[in-house]
Amino acid sequence: MTVIDQYLTKSRAIIDTVAAQTTAIELGARWFADTILAGRMVHVFGSGHSRIMVEEMWPRYGSFPGFNPIVELSLTFHNLVVGANGQRQAMFLENVPGLAARILRNFDLSQQDTALIISSSGCNVVPIEMAELFQQQGIRVVALITRDHAAQSTSKRADGKKLTDFADLVLDTGAPVGDAMVHVPGLDTPVAPGSTVGGALLVNCLKAEVARLLTEAGHPPTVLSAGVVVGAERAVSLFESAYDEHAHRLARLYERVGLPSSVGGG
Template identity: 35%
Template structure:
């Protein structure tokens, strides 16, 4: 049954993450915790399906203030497949060197901020633009993606480096570079990608580690509560406090 084959492949990725990436996750989480404790931001960026982990982390029940999503609509999949903002335009834009520079002009960054980038292959120009600009601004750059599988791949950027080579810290998603993981009879291409599961797994392993570090330091976290639990009479009040804190902090960006 192909459903179980995909499930086993997904389990294998999660097991590899546990076996090989815990120390890298701790390193990344420590940098992020330092930014958040100092009232600065962990900015998050990705393209295409790599925006899904960004959308997962904030705002979200169990997430907390400190992560700032940079989501450029034409680089997400919240677009049309054909027509305006279609897939052809998306594929062009993620490879268009210089487009990331224009995105970065829209924000005010601080050297105490952190830039967290998700990219499966690490070769496309927009992500590399963002990383280069982040480093230029003095930020630490943390990259999550299929780093080991990307070794030997040629960057599309004129700087001559992949995203993984530019990063201060790399956490490997442990996903095969082809991403799709299940062979289908009578077809060349596989089905059942697993990179999104790898990314989301790493997101919550990282964010829970960041939360643990900050809680141990005595830092108050503004955590989004569930507002659907019967009897929790202060949930909306706590949610309002989170949004007020986010609004206060984001005003400086």
């Protein structure tokens, strides 16, 4: 089997793993749809390369408002690799206790909200604390992890708790321990990770099911769509409408945040 065949074969197995989670995906999507129908937002967070799944959810073609992508550049900006804003700093910061609380201090949360927290290992401090804080606010948490990898990984948190300890529902990317899936002859370390494949499948299954539920409830989502599909004029209208709806939903997260002021109840 060639290395390409290896990756494709293991990716097909990941599809089967995701398919086996249909009931769980439907449950998570129901929670998310209820949040969106209530005029609130689904908070989506991931540090490191889990940011990929956050942006896969929203905003991009085929997605719609109702999701609050929480992306901290200090935890996810990998382009420079070394030097200022390098990868070493990002990997350090995602294990700093208390950072999650400072991030969520910016939002006025509600028990009508829900959260999707992505972390392949489920062992880094910031995503774990993020899930814990959401649960303390009475917010349901869906964790997207790589189950086998998380089971064999050691939590960076002092008490040893992992993301799954603060999740109401757990979804599995189906990737192997260590994530990399291909073994090259003569190379003693595997290459080509698989969690992105499984994560993207899960995120888009959730997205599709949420869209179905919203539509059946009489509130079809405003989907970012390509001009070649819906025509240039309607594409512009959909984008503008979707962005405006996102702004209106986001405004509710800021309206009464924190301390009282002359313009907000706090």
